[in-house]
Amino acid sequence: MSSENKYNSLERCKPLLGTYVEVTLSGLVDDQSLIKASQNVFRAIERIHNMMNFHDIKSELSQLNRKMLISTNIEHEVSSELYTVIAMSVDLHQKSGGLFDPTSNQFKHLAFGELTLKQIGFLAVNLGNLGDLSLSGSNVVNTKHLCINLSGIAKGYAVDYAINSLPKGIDYIINAGGDIAMSDWQNKAINVKYSKLPWAVKRHKMKNCAVATSGNYYHSNTGHIVNPVTKKNHAFKGSVTVFAPQVVLADALTKVVLLMKRSEAKLILKAFNAYAIRINRLGLAKQV
């Protein structure tokens, strides 16, 4: 950092969203301006984290989940931010034939004081999927009992949302646990991690302003993604990386691309103006 008004840069990292969030800012501004801008970015990310935290019973998402577990066919008003993420999820659920489905059956932490044991038992086997959620104006309506976990894509949305807090003239790279957005992306590259070994990274030119990667190398099982249509564990090794116009979309599409045949994945990537690569355990990359 420097106090003079020349091209300065600042890089900070905080534990947020359950992972590490790196914010790199630069521009023809003084260091105080960069610190202030980075504070705004972290505050914006924290706001989305608090709003969409699945494990926090006080979050807006948890309050919506409680309502959807108790009742059906009632319109629920949600904030514009939560509505945006839900609307994107519903759209991708439809276009992917149900392969993108952030609904969850891990709802017991929400049931305390609200549901009887009998009701919990009933819900455990009768929950709907995202196809049972629709949009009505700025509200959401569930036709079956539901519980949504936006954890993965909320991280991506938090990055998209935080970018709006930045003033013009400041270049940025925001990395939330591997979900990245950057300005001036046409001249930049990223390093894709394809294994838990520290040296296992593959350099790749940015193909859009946002990128996200899914990989299971930090997990002991061979697959950590469940196919929501077949309900089976999908085994894969290596990683899938998607470049897209928004981080939330890139993150969501990694899940879909992992589960789809290559020909189907190509179509859905084209529909969302996105680009994807798969990298195997040996670091060999192939465009999807």
Next chain:
Amino acid sequence: MLRRNLLKGLFATAASCLLPLKYAYSKTYLTIEQAKKILWPSELLTEYPLTLTEQQAELIEDLSDIRVRNLKLNVWKTKSGGWFIVDQVIGKHENIDIAVAIDEQGKVRGIEVLTYRESYGDQIMHPKWRAQFHGKDSSEFLKLDRQIKNISGATLSCRHVTDGINRLNHTWAQVLSKHV
């Protein structure tokens, strides 16, 4: 089948000779001085040397359920009774320096990651390897230091840092809060 197993074994042996046995990657975000300016922007910080007794360390371990690895605390104090702490947290493969600001009420007002280190190999568990990082700027000592920027990968949990913060909260409650 025997031939395939033999070829696999030969390949693994050759690969292990080529791969570095102990590889370290690190990234420094802020120096201690930079973190002080961010976490306590308008306060003067005075170094406050403190070493935990064995008894205090045991109590903090019992309360937080996290091991206390260093009895010596790197702490600075503000005039208003707030604290700036530099500490180290260790995960399975990560060794991270953090700076934490705690106000006079014991509330965490900010956390910054100063340096993130990742290694593959067993040196992260060795006290001597860890000791070289304690309380220092990373630029002084890393032999293998590779700056890899803009990594997109599977999400790494920050659980170890949050565990470390929990330990520091108990350190404040049991020790620091008594130094007014």
